[in-house]
Amino acid sequence: MNFADADFLAWSCAHPDGVADQFHQRLDNGTELQLWDSGVLVAEPAQAGDKQVVISCAVHGNETAPIELLRDMVADVRSGKLQLAHRTLFLIANPASINAGRRFVEENMNRLFSGEHSNAPGMINPERERAAKLEQYVQQFYSAAEADEKTRLHYDLHTAIRDSAHEKFAVYPFLHGKPYSKEQLSFLRDCGVTTILLNQEPTTTFSYFSSAHCQAHAFTVELGKVKPFGENDMRRFADADRSLRRLLSESAPQWSAFDSDKHQIYEVARTINRTQQDFRLHFADDVANFTPFQQGELLATDGDIEYRVEQPQERIIFPNAKVAIGQRALLTVVEIPAQRLQLV
Numbered sequence: 001m002n003f004a005d006a007d008f009l010a011w012s013c014a015h016p017d018g019v020a021d022q023f024h025q026r027l028d029n030g031t032e033l034q035l036w037d038s039g040v041l042v043a044e045p046a047q048a049g050d051k052q053v054v055i056s057c058a059v060h061g062n063e064t065a066p067i068e069l070l071r072d073m074v075a076d077v078r079s080g081k082l083q084l085a086h087r088t089l090f091l092i093a094n095p096a097s098i099n100a101g102r103r104f105v106e107e108n109m110n111r112l113f114s115g116e117h118s119n120a121p122g123m124i125n126p127e128r129e130r131a132a133k134l135e136q137y138v139q140q141f142y143s144a145a146e147a148d149e150k151t152r153l154h155y156d157l158h159t160a161i162r163d164s165a166h167e168k169f170a171v172y173p174f175l176h177g178k179p180y181s182k183e184q185l186s187f188l189r190d191c192g193v194t195t196i197l198l199n200q201e202p203t204t205t206f207s208y209f210s211s212a213h214c215q216a217h218a219f220t221v222e223l224g225k226v227k228p229f230g231e232n233d234m235r236r237f238a239d240a241d242r243s244l245r246r247l248l249s250e251s252a253p254q255w256s257a258f259d260s261d262k263h264q265i266y267e268v269a270r271t272i273n274r275t276q277q278d279f280r281l282h283f284a285d286d287v288a289n290f291t292p293f294q295q296g297e298l299l300a301t302d303g304d305i306e307y308r309v310e311q312p313q314e315r316i317i318f319p320n321a322k323v324a325i326g327q328r329a330l331l332t333v334v335e336i337p338a339q340r341l342q343l344v
């Protein structure tokens with residue numbers, strides 16, 4: 001299969017272990033394509049604007065809707081239908097997990113960034129090797145452009161395992177005291193994402209890596225629910241698709257005026273990790289993300305430790321009792337007034 005004639009997703013999945021040789025192509029509209037590796041495509045317009053955009057999908061291989069969005073964007077760039085205004089890095093992060101139809105093959109890639117991939121001497125697996133490479137590619141992409149004044153953006157597109165009281169939401173990585181961005185909240189709102197989850201500590205996720213180590217405006221964007229290929233109702237992703245395409249193709253895209261009343265802002269209250277084999281969640285598997293619980297209710301047990309609701313209207317996010325020992329099994333969040341945010 002020659003990349004020149006192949007669909008980006010099909011070709012990446014046909015080469016899940018990566019490729020050494022690179023591929024260059026110049027489109028009729030002057031856009032330069034460079035394939036740096038399987039699932040790693042840089043697109044540079046002849047006249048590049050003031051943004052450098054990373055769009056990633058398939059950090060988890062069963063989260064198919066974002067994969068379809070990115071596949072179709074790349075196809076439209078290559079056909080000339082989508083004319084880019086800014087340097088863009090398209091990433092299909094974990095093709096091997098797509099082929100497996102699973103969240104990951106050996107280890108959750110989204111807990112391996114910011115160097116975590118190399119923090120267990122002697123422990124090597126495809127997700128660890130790939131996470132290390134993806135970090136290099138993102139740093140290489142951002143630093144390749146001569147100017148520091150270019151705005152660095154990274155949207156890591158996911159879908160969630162469970163239903164959610166807020167179908168779409170974005171995780172704002174911990175900013176270490178830096179202010180939040182009105183423009184980014186407005187862009188996310190135009191993507192249909194008005195619910196924002198503020199992480200309160202560093203994590204080992206892809207979006208935190210780009211935020212903390214590459215100084216990008218970076219987000220994990222949860223666009224809906226995990227479904228197999230072919231079962232996504234892509235109409236539910238139309239706002240995100242339209243806004244991402246506008247971001248890539250307009251030199252100075254204008255988003256809806258920021259309106260704090262249009263956003264639901266949550267702070268992460270607690271991160272509950274699984275440390276014991278007998279870790280259990282004490283609510284049904286079909287309880288949706290952002291479901292509130294009453295103070296004192298039992299949420300989880302981990303060996304002899306009981307986790308109970310501590311704050312009024314504390315809500316759950318990303319419950320997963322099957323995570324590996326030591327990994328995050330549940331987040332709890334509390335809503336805060338958007339007016340409390342330090343915004344620029």
Ligand SMILES: O=C(O)CCC(=O)N[C@@H](CCC(=O)O)C(=O)O
Nearest residue numbers: 110158160161162171205220318
């Ligand atoms: O639905 C779930 O339990 C997980 C969905 C998902 O993959 N979410 C990301 C969130 C990353 C972040 O906190 O920024 C993940 O768990 O990796």
Ligand SMILES: [Zn+2]
Nearest residue numbers: 060063158159
């Ligand atoms: Zn995911």
